[in-house]
Amino acid sequence: MRVLLTTDWWEPVVNGVVASVSTLRRELEALGCEVRVLTLSGGMRTWSEDGVYHIGSLSAQLVYDHARIGMPANKHVLAEILQWQPDVVHSQCEFSTHVWARRIARTLGVSLVHTYHTIYEDYTHYYSPSRTVGRKVVATFSRRLLEGTDAVIVPTEKVSRLLRSYKVRRPIHVVPTGLDLQRFRPATTAEERADAAALRASIGVRPDQRVLISVCRLAKEKNLDEVLENLAAAGREDVVLVLVGDGPYREELVHRAVELGIAERVRFTGVVDPQEVQRWYRIGDVFVSASLSETQGLTFIEALACGLPLLCRRDPSLAPVVIDGVTGWQVEGTEEFRLRLDQLLDDDISREAMSGAAVEHARDTCGAREFGQAVLEVYRQTRTRRTPRILSRQVVPA
Structure with a gap:
């Protein structure tokens, strides 16, 4: 054909x-x-x-x-x-x-x-x-x-x-x-794990810090203001937010991070090579988003395939992707965000189980x-x- x-x-x-x-x-x-x-x-x-x-x-x-x-x-x-x-x-x-x-x-x-x-x-x-x-x-x-x-x-x-x-x-x-699941997957070799550690260090993330990652165009409809507000309200000094991508709303987000007093815990990578984006997922501990403009949430699925639990604003379109308590959590409000973030970051066994479930779910459905x-x-x-x-x-x- x-x-x-x-x-x-x-x-x-x-x-x-x-x-x-x-x-x-x-x-x-x-x-x-x-x-x-x-x-x-x-x-x-x-x-x-x-x-x-x-x-x-x-x-x-x-x-x-x-x-x-x-x-x-x-x-x-x-x-x-x-x-x-x-x-x-x-x-x-x-x-x-x-x-x-x-x-x-x-x-x-x-x-x-x-x-x-x-x-x-x-x-x-x-x-x-x-x-x-x-x-x-x-x-x-x-x-x-x-x-x-x-x-x-x-x-x-x-x-x-x-x-x-x-x-x-x-x-x-x-x-x-x-998705190409041969490409979007967790780091499995010593070389890939070393690459992830080097990439974290290149943007000033210490080994003892945890990384929340979001991959998207920096535009108003992605609702990243809410992600910044949730990060500030969570009050965790050990957490760094990495925003992968660029767009017309970047300067407003930089200013908002300063206003919230979290500028030192937010990293803006700018545009990255599309063929290298899987490397950025691998530096994360949790994928975060507050977007309500997704038709499917392709970056959410990419994150799943790379073994990241999802912590996202509640949205019916994400129901096939974010299975509460299995592949991550859908939340509403800063208090629920803080509660679920603490669960994900403070319980290594639970997070590892979610990471495995995320990879399996991506393989089965995507x-x-x-x-x-x-x-x-x-x-x-x-x-x-x-x-x-x-x-x-x-x-x-x-």
Whole structure:
């Protein structure tokens, strides 16, 4: 099967969409598919390499950090894709590349599948002063966009229910994103353990200190203010919080840490190499988050696979990941955070048991191979439903 994946985000950007799409591409190829990617270039130039088409784009930095808007699609690129004739077009973003995905699918008369990664109503502060108005805008936008697809993939039941509340009528398939479990795993060799110790030392963490780690974009919707407030309220001088990532909210977080009197116990790593992120998980004792904007929480799953118990703000979307008392705890409020943190850090036997359960749970539920197989099955079902409606596969000139 020939599959075209379209996405506004691609490497070297680090986010859940990029991680999901790159994993899907690798697994589909392992299953015998031929896969190409259509994405946005980091500048005005259009170019292609190794089956990835980069369409020239303009910065949309004022709308969202690192966002870009695609230029009119290059005719040469479109002609090449149409000549290749993908069997399925799988869109991963709702904006520039989705327009091209829809055009290509309609021209060829093939299935258009879309993965809905982002709960946009959690981002209303970027585009609307009213959350109520923002939600109505998102519901209308999502419904109209998804009605033009043949199938929708979502990572959790939470997102499926949300789309049904928007009155989306297309077939919705819940397919959790998978992980490369050969890469995301605890340190197992003396060399890997030494690397973790050296990495801790490189950011000024002493051997006697415990590390809370969070891996995310430093943006308002990630609710990291609450993580800082919880750390301050916990009153543990032996704990260091390491924030891996960067974003537009970094300066506010630095200022807030100073206000709370915990600046010396917070480390900001900035952007790290996506291929090195597993090293950062391995320096931690506990993964922490207060985000309520997750569709699945891919970094939560990565942390699990690396053996970190989770301590997170209560959120229905995390129920399959954070199993209270087994893989970690979901909490509400500073007092419950302090209580569970003390349990995790002061009871080594319990924490080690949770660490083992985290790794086992990730292996049982988050394998990349199962992810690829599930998506491929969606393609097959969608093509079967569409077959009677396809009259021609003749290429229409771009």
